Amino acid sequence: MSETTEMAPPVAPSAPPDRGGRIALAKLRDLALIPAIVVICVLGQLVNPVFLRYDNLINVLQTMSEIALLVLAQTIVLVVGKMDLSLESTFGLAPGIAAYLTITGQGLGLLPGGWAIPVTLAVGVVIGVINAMLIVRFGLNGFIVTLGMLIVLRGLLTGISGGQTFFDLPPSMMYLGSTTWFGVPASIWLCLLLFAAGVVVLGFTSVGRSLYAIGGNIDAAKAAGIRTDRVLVGALVTASLLAALGGLLLSGRLASVAAAQGNGAIFTVFAAAVIGGVSLNGGRGTVFGAFTGILLLYLIQNVLTLAGVPAQWIGALNGAIILVALVLSRITSGRKQD
Template sequence: MAPTAELTPRSITRPRLELARYRDLSLLPVLLVLGVIGVIVSPAFLTADNLLGVGQQSTELSLLVLAQALIMIAGRMDLSLESTIGVAPVIAVWLVLPDQGSRFTGLGLLPDWSAVPLCLLVGALIGAVNGFLILKLRLNGFIVTLGALTLLRGLQIAISEGQSIVNLPSSLTYLGKASWLGVPAAIWICATLFLAGGTALAWLRHGRALYAIGGNAEAARAAGIRVDRIVWIVLILGSVLAAFAGILYTGHYGSISADQGNGWIFQVFAATVIGGVSLNGGRGTLFGALTGVLTLQLVVNVMTLAGVPPLWNQFLNGAIIILALIVSRFTSGEKQD
């Protein structure tokens, strides 16, 4: 009689773990199906103008997703990224632009070329303050970043006086409008940043440390990883990326609206989660997160070409988040409450 294989917890959970290995690629068939549907819906789908337009519209959201993915891999989340994309360029132009009367009350203290560095500096400052409150004062990260989201949104509306800011410095609008080799510069920049981030996570010591911290912060600390320092750096980097997304968005549309970025955090979480980044930390890749962004944008593009009212977009994003959580529950191999 042949011996009976012993059933162990490892052998029982093995199918889930094997399936989890392919979560980062799970959206590739979805993208293919969306492409086929797009071709059927409209012959304009495969035109260069349409595809480059989808890519251009994806860049700002992609940078927020890149920031959120890095933070979530480290076991944290940052809700204030939604406000940073708007408030950082608003503060920069407030310091750079002169008083425009009833249109905008600028201070005009600094030269035009400083608008981009100022914007990135504001982003870094927001991330640093969030990190201080979370890591040094040990406040709840969700509540801190939620409070920051509200505070920064109010600051943005107050400085912009509730209206759009136009006549912006050319240094602030160049990257959002420029094209390099026939492709929007924002797409080249976004692709480069994702490639750099993916390489860092895969090959650099600090990048690999993010997975260790997100998986078990205490074990990572016991292994000699400077957990608080690395998490603080990631929070700052995430806010800088959000501020840079604000630069691209501002240049793309040629103005800064009083509600710039409002409601984006839902799309950010939707793209990040369906792209395979775990809400519990320690799992996911930037490639998966990028496919999440492209999936959301292609869904919107196909719906637009099909004549579906854009009012359904928010409903669809919510449905995608819930579906992603269901998929995550059965493919991650993690126990969830």
């Protein structure tokens, strides 16, 4: 007698949890600072009628654009789960080396002025490669590595400049920071274009998904077939390149490279990233959020300046904003910021 074995139907794999709500929440967080920006604009106009004038707003955006590139750079690194403290030194050293090699008198004058931009960007790439080799290849702690690089690079700029400011920069080096395109400073256009590119890359491409996956769980990313080392190297090198470009914009606007260029900028950068919703733990945050963060900070600084508040208090405010943003992030997300 034959027995008929009745096979149970295969159990369908459980559907992944609906992420629609999470995506909608992320989009809402991107817009969270918009009301605050509107409020600051209203208060600024009440404090001083000059605030909303075209010239003042253009001045805010232009001075913001240089540090904003550092914010964009740090956002990329934070999303991937790392931290780069050396960006502020790259911001000064990259254009400093370009000035040292292209001007006579204070510098060596070894290269024609047209080489200033390529040299600046190349220095940024080299610094990024060194950071990536130490962090990714040798597995060293990223915080300690970039802290050490911050000190080394700052010392190099002080050494080659003799502690003085480089003047008489070649015209090519001043072009991006001083020229206007369609009546708006070129630095603003570059900043907006690069942030737009960042929004597209991180939000709508496989590269962006890889960055978030690595920042969320690097072991899971490896298991999914993501080439984590390559992505990490690309993120660190891109960040240093953006920092070098930001330093070039500032040098072009001021027509000089100070020995202290970039000193302390990293605090503003972290303040902007944190209040813009970028997680210090990696895997969370958006480029648009980071942009609204740095915009809000510079609008606040401008209002305080127009109100006659001493600059020292503005620095204290940035620190307070970081603490408040961390508390709000903890309350709204339920996750700790380690």
